[in-house]
Amino acid sequence: MIRKIRIAAARSVSDSPIVETSWASHIRLKSRFLKIANIDDRAGACAIDPFPPSRAGSAESSGAAALGAAYTSVVSSTGPETEVGLPPLRAEQVPAEPAGPSSGARILRLDRIRHAFVALEERDFRIFWLGQMVSVTGLWMHTVAQGWLVLVLTGSPFLLGVAAAARSLPVLLLAIPSGFVADRYDRRWILLGTTTTSMLVTGVLGILTVADAVDVSMVISGAAILGVSNALELPARHGYVADLAGPRNLANAIALNSLLFNSARVVGPSIAGILVALVGPGWAFIVNAVSFSPLIVGLLLIQRVHVPRAGIAARDALPELVRYLRREPRVAALLALLASQTIFASGHFILGPSLAVELGQRAEGLGVMLSAAGLGAVAGGLRLAATSDRAQRWTLLLTAGLALAFGLVGVWVSQSYALALGFLVIAGWGAVTFNASSNTIIQTIVPDRLRGRIMSLYAVVLLGLMPFAGLLLGSIADRFSSTIALGLGGLAYGLTIVAGFALVPALRRV
Missing domain, CATH: 1.20.1250.20 (MFS general substrate transporter like domains)
Known part of the structure; x- marks a missing residue:
């Protein structure tokens, strides 16, 4: 059973209020919480394993519930002190992003294009x-x-x-x-040879056609x-x-x-x-x-x-x-x-x-x-x-x-x-x-x-x-x-x- 977490919150260096974060900022905040929560607290607070080994159903669900509650308190806190020891984010710590869900969708679209x-x-x-x-x-x-x-x-x-x-x-x-040739020999030189051959044959066929000196047997021979x-x-x-x-x-x-x-x-x-x-x-x-x-x-x-x-x-x-x-x-x-x-x-x-x-x-x-x-x-x-x-x-x-x-x-x-x-x-x-x-x-x-x-x-x-x-x-x-x-x-x-x-x-x- 994960014990209740109580870590004194560090006060912000400045008096700037906590900034409302966008979807991407919440993801960064959650990652930050998990990183800190997984490190032993040397000031006497308990250590947390956010993904503990599987145990009996109630214990596992209790641990997940405790972790969820701790994270929620970090996200929803508006004062200088929080239930879990994460200092509030200052305005300069949060990158400027357009508000609303469209920014997340835009990121996903750009990532898909890339x-x-x-x-x-x-x-x-x-x-x-x-x-x-x-x-x-x-x-x-x-x-x-x-x-x-x-x-x-x-x-x-x-x-x-x-x-x-x-x-x-x-x-x-x-x-x-x-x-067999493609497996046994250098593929680049094979491609150079075949490409050059195709260029010459196609060029000759083009000249014959422009000169009106072509017949169907020449076309079929060139195709072969x-x-x-x-x-x-x-x-x-x-x-x-x-x-x-x-x-x-x-x-x-x-x-x-x-x-x-x-x-x-x-x-x-x-x-x-x-x-x-x-x-x-x-x-x-x-x-x-x-x-x-x-x-x-x-x-x-x-x-x-x-x-x-x-x-x-x-x-x-x-x-x-x-x-x-x-x-x-x-x-x-x-x-x-x-x-x-x-x-x-x-x-x-x-x-x-x-x-x-x-x-x-x-x-x-x-x-x-x-x-x-x-x-x-x-x-x-x-x-x-x-x-x-x-x-x-x-x-x-x-x-x-x-x-x-x-x-x-x-x-x-x-x-x-x-x-x-x-x-x-x-x-x-x-x-x-x-x-x-x-x-x-x-x-x-x-x-x-x-x-x-x-x-x-x-x-x-x-x-x-x-x-x-x-x-x-x-x-x-x-x-x-x-x-x-x-x-x-x-x-x-x-x-x-x-x-x-x-x-x-x-x-x-x-």
Whole structure:
């Protein structure tokens, strides 16, 4: 039983009255009380343990009651002497703060904003993130320009799928080798090589297009070379983000990368739509080539060096990966659901130009459509960057997957450009929330020695399966329409999401 506390209060040095304190001042006063109360009083007063060891119910509640009463007397006292020995606070001891509860809410809002960008406090990650900002915008410009150029040259939705497949197939074929390379060699130099290659290929394609010397075979060949570059770049980039941000800021760094990618998804297609309409797709390719420059400079400025892991034998890379996936069903199940998203729910990317034409739009309308999906994705990225709550992550994944399916079905049912924009915002939010959350969970779970190989599989399910998605959705669009292809894909994806969470209990423990 904690004895009643009676400590003679020290008188204030000055006669200034006790100041009314705000919410933040009360918190400081309470902390001060607990600190003093936990120290033996050498003048003969009893020592207090504000959090005593657990004992029988009445004693514990009595101790808590005594502590609460003592603190209340400190806060509510208005005279120079108090029941508990804390000298009154003078006016100059209390920082000036706006009165009212709004100051506390403002502090919380500012803290949340700071938390949303905490990974940028790391110098090297900040340089890498800023270097990607321009480059990723150019990437989205290239995506729009390539699709529109193929449609103008051929008029075939099927060949749109073929062009997308040419860029994605190398990611599938080179998955395990590229993951091994990312684990075994310096990731920064891998990124420098792939970025330089992409800049040169894109620049040549732009010059050929501006000179009116391009045909569809050149576009598809260029897409295939860029696909090889992407196959090597993706696992290295995902692993390099973890290297630069560190374990403490990894989740925030992944969310910021997703936010960057999807913010560019809003800006890039809009710029590309205007450029294509005014001067043609060739200049969009050239602008994309120039956009790689800041990333190359940033990679050269980064000081932190990735230390490659020695002792990884090429013949052991795949067996070790398979054994890990068998032991860790959460990672395997998330990769399977991401694969179903690519195959069934990526029609708004693959068939974007054809979809825009069906809805009565031109290149500008295509840019706005992709930007609408990007706007929803930005909202999802901001939400993920600002939160640190890891509870009930599986419900967020389930909600996001169903939102993506709902958005695609909505585009099919609406048959309206204006309504389609709203449904694409929903689909964009669902896609990025599911992808970024899955990325965070996977990178949090996997050991560093396997990170490159696991992230190469992540790249496979997001990009390497695009050939199958392009052929499947392109065939449906050729036979029926692009909106029907989107809707049927959305229905199939929604069913796989529900089945996955119902049949794999491990997904409810992520």
